[in-house]
Structures are given as structure tokens and as C-alpha cells.
Amino acid sequence: MTSTVADHHHDEVPKGISRWLFTTNHKDIGTLYLWFAFIMFLVGGAMSLIIRTELFQPGLQVVDPHFFNQMTTVHALVMVFGAVMPGFVGFANWMIPMMIGAPDMALPRLNNWSFWLLPPAALLLIISLFVPGGGPAAGWTLYPPLSSQGGMGVDFTIFTVHLLGMSSILGSINIIATILNMRAPGMTLMKMPLFVWTWLITAFLLLAAIPVFAGAVTMLLTDRHFGTAFFDPAGGGDPVLFQHIFWFFGHPEVYILILPAFGIISQVIPTFSRKPLFGYTSMVFASVAIAFLSFIVWAHHMYTVGMPLSGELFFMYATMLIAIPTGVKIFNWLATMWRGSMTFETPMLYAIACVALFTVGGLTGLTMSITPADFQYHDTYYIVAHFHYTIFAGSVLGMLAGVYYWLPKWTGHMYDETLGKWHFWLTVIGFNITFFPQHFLGLAGMPRRIPDYALQFADFNQVSTIGAFIMGFAQLILLVVVVKAIRGGKEASSEVWENPEGLEWTVPSPPPYHTFATPPQVR
Amino acid sequence: MIVSRLMQLTGKVLSVTGIAGLWIFPANVQAEWKVNLQRPITEIARVQYDLHMMIMAIITVIALIVFAVMFYSIIRFRKSKGAQPAKFTHSTKAEVLWTVIPTLILIGMAVPSTKALLLMEDTTESDMVVKVTGFQWGWHYDYMEENVSFYSMLATPQSQITGSETKGENYLLEVNNHLVLPLGKKVRFLLTAKDVIHAWWVPQLGGKKDAIPGFINEMWVRADETGIFRGQCAELCGKDHGYMPIVVEVVDDAQYQAWLEGRRNQG
Numbered sequence: 068m069t070s071t072v073a074d075h076h077h078d079e080v081p082k083g084i085s086r087w088l089f090t091t092n093h094k095d096i097g098t099l100y101l102w103f104a105f106i107m108f109l110v111g112g113a114m115s116l117i118i119r120t121e122l123f124q125p126g127l128q129v130v131d132p133h134f135f136n137q138m139t140t141v142h143a144l145v146m147v148f149g150a151v152m153p154g155f156v157g158f159a160n161w162m163i164p165m166m167i168g169a170p171d172m173a174l175p176r177l178n179n180w181s182f183w184l185l186p187p188a189a190l191l192l193i194i195s196l197f198v199p200g201g202g203p204a205a206g207w208t209l210y211p212p213l214s215s216q217g218g219m220g221v222d223f224t225i226f227t228v229h230l231l232g233m234s235s236i237l238g239s240i241n242i243i244a245t246i247l248n249m250r251a252p253g254m255t256l257m258k259m260p261l262f263v264w265t266w267l268i269t270a271f272l273l274l275a276a277i278p279v280f281a282g283a284v285t286m287l288l289t290d291r292h293f294g295t296a297f298f299d300p301a302g303g304g305d306p307v308l309f310q311h312i313f314w315f316f317g318h319p320e321v322y323i324l325i326l327p328a329f330g331i332i333s334q335v336i337p338t339f340s341r342k343p344l345f346g347y348t349s350m351v352f353a354s355v356a357i358a359f360l361s362f363i364v365w366a367h368h369m370y371t372v373g374m375p376l377s378g379e380l381f382f383m384y385a386t387m388l389i390a391i392p393t394g395v396k397i398f399n400w401l402a403t404m405w406r407g408s409m410t411f412e413t414p415m416l417y418a419i420a421c422v423a424l425f426t427v428g429g430l431t432g433l434t435m436s437i438t439p440a441d442f443q444y445h446d447t448y449y450i451v452a453h454f455h456y457t458i459f460a461g462s463v464l465g466m467l468a469g470v471y472y473w474l475p476k477w478t479g480h481m482y483d484e485t486l487g488k489w490h491f492w493l494t495v496i497g498f499n500i501t502f503f504p505q506h507f508l509g510l511a512g513m514p515r516r517i518p519d520y521a522l523q524f525a526d527f528n529q530v531s532t533i534g535a536f537i538m539g540f541a542q543l544i545l546l547v548v549v550v551k552a553i554r555g556g557k558e559a560s561s562e563v564w565e566n567p568e569g570l571e572w573t574v575p576s577p578p579p580y581h582t583f584a585t586p587p588q589v590r
Numbered sequence: 591m592i593v594s595r596l597m598q599l600t601g602k603v604l605s606v607t608g609i610a611g612l613w614i615f616p617a618n619v620q621a622e623w624k625v626n627l628q629r630p631i632t633e634i635a636r637v638q639y640d641l642h643m644m645i646m647a648i649i650t651v652i653a654l655i656v657f658a659v660m661f662y663s664i665i666r667f668r669k670s671k672g673a674q675p676a677k678f679t680h681s682t683k684a685e686v687l688w689t690v691i692p693t694l695i696l697i698g699m700a701v702p703s704t705k706a707l708l709l710m711e712d713t714t715e716s717d718m719v720v721k722v723t724g725f726q727w728g729w730h731y732d733y734m735e736e737n738v739s740f741y742s743m744l745a746t747p748q749s750q751i752t753g754s755e756t757k758g759e760n761y762l763l764e765v766n767n768h769l770v771l772p773l774g775k776k777v778r779f780l781l782t783a784k785d786v787i788h789a790w791w792v793p794q795l796g797g798k799k800d801a802i803p804g805f806i807n808e809m810w811v812r813a814d815e816t817g818i819f820r821g822q823c824a825e826l827c828g829k830d831h832g833y834m835p836i837v838v839e840v841v842d843d844a845q846y847q848a849w850l851e852g853r854r855n856q857g
Binding site: 125126127128132133136204205206210212213216300301304305306307340341342343344345346347348349371372373376379380383384387388390391394395397398401402404405406407408409410411419422423426427430431433434437438439440441442443445446447507510511512514515516517518519520521522523526527 | 623624625626627628637638641642645646649652653656657659660663664667668669670673674675676677678679680681684685688689692693696699700703704706707708710711750751752753757759760761762763785786787789791793796797798799800802803804805807808820821822823824825826827828829830831832833
């Protein structure tokens with residue numbers, strides 16, 4: 068690969084603010100995405116601490132119920148659309164070109180635009196909290212007619228969704244174009260790292276699902292301002308129609324949030340087990356199966372709306388099927404660890420916690436697929452516990468595994484292992500203290516989205532709030548770890564870990580501004 | 591029969607593993623730290639409860655197996671203990687096994703679930719009909735054949751909510767007018783709403799159902815014991831969503847008739 072250094076002047080890194088504003092470099096754009104996601108993660112986390120503070124005791128102490136509803140709504144929107152989705156796009160930007168041996172993303176200018184759509188979108192959402200009538204307060208699902216009652220903040224949210232949706236669609240087009248066209252010679256589809264595979268599938272899910280959501284909120288907008296009655300029963304509309312459209316987007320969306328994390332831990336676990344990934348082919352097919360099933364199970368989010376019996380049966384059976392490919396993935400990770408030679412650096416700790424806790428979330432998900440039982444679980448804290456075990460323990464812990472795994476590659480410095488372990492243990496212990504008791508609260512009958520509760524729920528709520536503060540403040544450690552690694556520390560070799568698999572480990576750490584100007588040969 | 595066998599097994603597994611974390615807390619505080627579904631008092635709620643316990647037992651066993659394998663690997667196959675990595679990358683036998691076994695378990699779960707659903711959705715041959723209308727923020731009940739209807743709203747005083755007065759035993763779960771139902775009668779509910787979507791839920795009577803403006807949903811309840819049973823709106827419906835409780839009072843037939851008479855006289 069001597070020819071890669073031929074074009075030397077390209078390696079000059081632009082200086083100042085214009086480097087970030089006008090960048091078309093996948094690494095810079097990846098960095099922007101990751102910082103944006105981290106800031107949103109802290110903003111959304113702060114909102115969840117407001118929620119947990121109010122719920123520390125029964126009665127109203129800190130906020131009024133309307134503001135409480137805004138907090139639950141905006142917390143969810145910020146975390147889903149501001150933290151987790153952009154975070155994974157950041158990983159895609161940084162890693163996909165380096166993993167497939169491409170010099171950059173296929174559409175670099177589009178790449179710049181899809182990032183710079185995000186900050187205005189996020190601002191719009193945050194500003195909505197300060198306009199007359201306050202921010203959206205109908206839950207992140209924005210169900211009408213309740214969302215039709217809201218003030219200007221709901222319109223702000225609709226435009227936020229439009230912008231974020233545009234960004235996601237452009238990003239997905241870019242990722243698909245990159246993966247399908249820019250692989251190095253010899254990098255066949257079935258040789259791609261699993262992270263690239265899961266992102267390819269995720270990008271197709273985004274392309275199919277996001278426009279549906281954009282359509283739904285646009286119909287909401289015209290209902291609110293232009294005299295249509297898609298969802299307004301007074302005008303002959305159908306409020307349940309919105310739920311069907313929303314969840315036709317919403318269920319693929321939850322796999323959009325989890326598949327890239329599956330990809331990341333499928334990279335991390337083999338490295339620290341010193342053993343190739345078990346069942347690569349079945350991993351790929353399981354991901355495709357999950358993606359397919361995600362489009363035919365949406366109504367399991369709405370068993371209680373009063374569907375015909377045949378509908379309830381269909382959605383129950385289809386939903387139960389998801390357990391099979393998901394199980395295959397979990398068993399494959401276990402089999403990768405089986406008879407390996409494991410070490411437990413921070414990325415591996417996060418990957419193991421991700422598998423263990425996602426198993427809990429997946430299994431409670433199975434209980435909810437059972438329609439008759441779900442009539443008890445639906446809209447309770449049991450659901451809140453479940454989806455935090457999937458989205459936090461699955462997506463976010465998976466993402467954190469990736470951060471620690473590739474941070475030495477990105478910065479050229481090893482991170483502080485002691486601080487990393489502190490971050491890990493506080494996060495995981497805090498997480499379980501926060502969310503495990505919520506299973507009990509939900510089963511005992513506490514509905515979700517209430518600012519105040521009956522006395523029998525007081526004890527577990529206090530425990531949960533204490534856990535939330537541990538988990539929340541632990542995230543500041545991550546900030547310290549990342550800043551320290553950027554500033555300096557032990558130099559990282561190009562391999563970083565012991566014989567890791569993948570092209571990203573063949574370039575120096577940190578990689579030069581442009582990598583693989585001449586494609587590598589993959590055997 | 592498989593189902594009843596599973597039920598027995600469920601009971602055993604639960605008592606051994608203490609599924610819901612009961613073992614974390616000493617027995618004397620279990621009354622406070624409620625960890626499971628409320629005690630069912632209708633056939634539907636009982637069926638839901640049994641299904642729930644069966645699935646909980648299954649997923650507990652699966653989780654324990656996954657964790658056992660995981661922790662065994664973590665302890666046994668670590669580099670610091672000199673573990674040498676194996677080279678295998680797949681095993682068709684294992685992969686077929688862990689696809690087929692879950693499929694069989696799922697089928698085993700689907701059969702009783704389907705039966706339960708058929709039972710719940712059968713609203714025929716009801717003895718009486720009550721129309722439930724949700725609104726922001728309370729409930730309206732209409733005994734359609736009896737010419738009795740009334741509103742039912744939160745009875746907890748504001749002072750308890752803001753904390754200037756001590757909170758009562760049934761804080762937030764008390765209403766001015768109870769929904770009174772006769773013991774052992776199949777009551778068909780028709781649910782709708784005036785403004786936004788609400789959901790009517792009394793855990794001990796069974797599952798919840800959405801009350802949706804422009805729609806009429808159905809569900810049924812047959813209470814097997816007398817007493818007072820409490821629940822809440824379960825679908826976010828705006829500012830006071832947390833403040834629209836439901837209280838059902840089940841009485842015997844004579845008391846029910848007397849109550850109806852009294853209601854009619856109130857006008």
C-alpha cells in the first residue's frame with residue numbers, strides 16, 4: 068500500500084470553524100454526529116432527572132402536570148431522534164468507509180447537509196418548550212386528538228420531525244450508496260463486517276419507515292391548521308388511523324435503534340474473546356428476518372384500541388416470531404464467547420452487559436406479545452421498564468461499547484481504563500436500580516405518564532429515582548474519558564487490541580485525514 | 591393438560607427462584623413492596639394472571655440458562671486463566687437446535703393465549719350493559735336499561751396533592767360516585783370518549799380497553815366477589831391524566847337493586 072501516500076497535499080487538515088461547517092470528510096462528519104448525539108444524550112438525560120425528581124414522592128412537588136407531560140414527551144423525542152439515531156449515524160460515518168476500504172462516503176456533500184440539518188431541528192424542539200402553550204405534551208407518539216389540542220409547540224415538533232426525517236433519509240441513501248458501490252476489491256457482501264451489514268439493513272428500514280412518519284405528522288399538521296379531518300372524529304376522521312400509521316413507522320424504528328448496536332457488539336465480542344464470530348451467516352439472515360418482521364407487527368403496540376379478533380391473533384403470532392431470530396443472535400454471541408480466551412476491557416464489559424440486559428428486555432417483550440396478558444401490561448411502568456431494557460441496555464450500552472472500542476482508533480490515544488470501568492459499573496448498576504423496580508410498579512398497576520401516584524407505589528419509585536441520579540451523573544465520567552483521550556495519553560498502535568479483525572485496524576491510530584485513497588485488496 | 595402441568599411447574603419454579611425479586615426483601619415488607627399483578631377477581635383477570643405467571647416462569651428459565659452459560663464462559667474461558675481460543679465458527683446442529691426449541695416453546699405459549707383471547711372477546715349473552723364515556727378528566731357511566739347515569743370524578747382533595755394535608759389511604763384512587771356492579775352478572779361495557787382517547791382499567795377486573803372518541807369499544811366483566819376495586823385511566827389524556835381514577839363496587843343483587851332505586855330517586 069505504498070501508493071496511498073502519493074497525493075500528499077490532500078492530507079492537510081483544514082483549520083478553524085470552516086473545517087466543521089463545510090467539511091465533506093467522513094471522519095469529521097462522524098465526529099460532529101457523535102458530539103451532537105452526546106450533547107442530546109445529556110439534554111434528554113437532564114429531562115429524565117426532572118421526571119424522576121417529581122416521581123420521588125407521591126404528590127406534586129417540583130413541576131406541574133402539564134410541564135411533566137412535556138418532559139416525558141421531549142425526553143423521548145430527544146433520546147430517540149437526537150441521541151441514539153444520530154449517534155449510530157456517527158459510527159456509520161466514521162467506521163463504514165474504513166471497514167469496507169473506501170476513501171470516504173459516496174456522497175460527501177449530502178453527508179455534510181444531512182448533519183447540518185440536525186442542529187436547527189434540535190433547536191426547534193427545545194424552543195418549543197418556551198412558546199405559548201409549551202412544548203408537545205401528548206407523548207412522543209403524538210396521538211391525536213390529544214396532540215391536536217396542543218399549542219404552537221406541537222407545530223414546532225412536527226417541523227422538527229420533518230427536518231430530522233430528511234436528515235435520516237439522506238444519511239440512509241448515502242450509507243446504502245457507499246456500501247453497495249465502494250467496497251474494496253474482494254470485499255464481497257458476505258465478507259462485510261457485521262456492523263456494515265446491520266447498518267445496510269437499518270438504512271433500508273429508515274428509507275421505508277421515515278417517510279410514513281413524515282406523512283403522519285403532515286396529516287396532523289393539516290388537521291390542526293388547514294381544516295382537514297384525517298384524525299378528527301368530529302369531521303368523520305379516525306384517530307386510530309394515526310396510531311396504525313405511526314406504529315407502521317414506529318416498530319421498524321425500534322429495530323433502527325437496535326440493529327447498529329447488534330452490529331457493534333458483533334465486532335467487539337470476537338475481538339475480546341479472541342475467536343471469530345460464531346454463525347456469521349445466521350447473524351446476517353437473523354438481521355434480515357428481524358427487519359422483515361418489523362413491518363408486520365406494528366399493531367402489537369395498540370392491542371387495546373379494539374381490533375377485531377383476527378387482527379389481534381395475527382399480530383400476536385407475528386410478534387412472537389421475532390423471538391426466534393433475536394434468540395439466534397443472543398445464542399450466537401454466547402457461542403462466540405464459549406471456549407474463547409476472554410479479557411474484560413471496558414468495551415467488552417459493555418458488550419457483555421448489553422447482551423445480558425437486552426436479553427431481559429427481549430424476554431419481557433415476549434411476554435407483551437401475548438395479547439391477553441398485554442391487556443394488563445399495556446401503558447404501565449412494565450412497558451417503561453421493558454423499552455429502557457431494550458433501548459438503553461441494548462442501543463446505548465452497545466453504543467458505549469463501540470465508543471470505548473474505537474476511541475483509541477479515533478484519537479490515537481488509549482482511554483483511561485480505570486475511569487472507563489467506573490463509568491461502566493456506575494452506569495450498569497444505576498440502570499438496574501432505576502429500571503428493574505419499574506417492572507414491579509407496572510405489574511402492581513402503576514400507569515405510565517403520570518406525575519403523581521397512589522401510595523402503594525411510593526417505595527419502588529424512590530428506589531428508581533436514586534438509581535436514575537447514579538446513572539445520570541455517571542455519564543459525566545464519559546465526557547472526562549473522551550476529553551482526556553483527545554488531549555493525550557498512551558499512544559495507541561494501529562491494531563489497538565490483540566489481533567482484531569477488520570480493515571480499520573490496518574490504518575494508523577489516529578487514521579490520516581484520508582484513508583484508503585488506493586483501495587486495499589481483501590482476500 | 592399440558593397447560594395445567596405447566597401451571598404446576600410455574601408455581602414450583604416461582605417459589606424456588608422468587609421470580610419477581612421477592613427474595614430481595616424480607617417477607618414482612620412484601621405487603622408494601624408489591625411486585626406482581628393484583629389478585630384477580632374475574633375469570634378474565636384470572637386467565638390473564640395464569641398466562642402471565644406461565645410466561646414469567648418460561649422466560650425466567652430461559653434467562654437463567656442464558657446467564658448461566660454466560661457466567662460459566664466468563665469464569666472459565668478467560669485469558670488470565672490461560673484459556674486457549676477454539677477455532678470453530680459455526681455448528682449446524684447447535685443452530686438448528688436453538689431455532690427449533692424456541693419455536694416449540696412459542697407454539698406452547700400460543701395455544702393457551704389464543705384460548706384466552708377467544709374468551710375475552712366473547713361479549714355475547716351479557717346480563718346488562720353499562721356505557722362508559724371518558725372525558726377530560728373523569729368518567730360518565732350510563733346504565734342503559736335502567737335509566738341511571740352519573741359522573742364519577744376524583745374525590746381526593748387538592749390539599750392532599752399539594753402536600754398541605756396528610757395523604758389518605760386511597761390517595762388518588764377515590765371517586766365521588768362508585769360504579770356499582772352486581773355480583774356474578776356478565777356486564778358488557780361499551781366504551782367511548784368525548785374529547786381525547788382514554789383507557790378504562792381496573793386491574794383486578796381484567797385488562798384495559800381504550801375509550802376513543804367516535805368509536806364504541808366493547809369488553810365484559812363478571813365479578814366473582816364483592817368488594818371495592820380501584821383503577822385508573824391508562825392512556826395519556828392531557829394535564830390531569832393522573833387524576834381520573836375508577837372505583838368499582840361489587841355488591842349482591844339485592845343491594846344492587848336497592849342502589850339502582852336510590853339512584854333513580856336522586857333523579
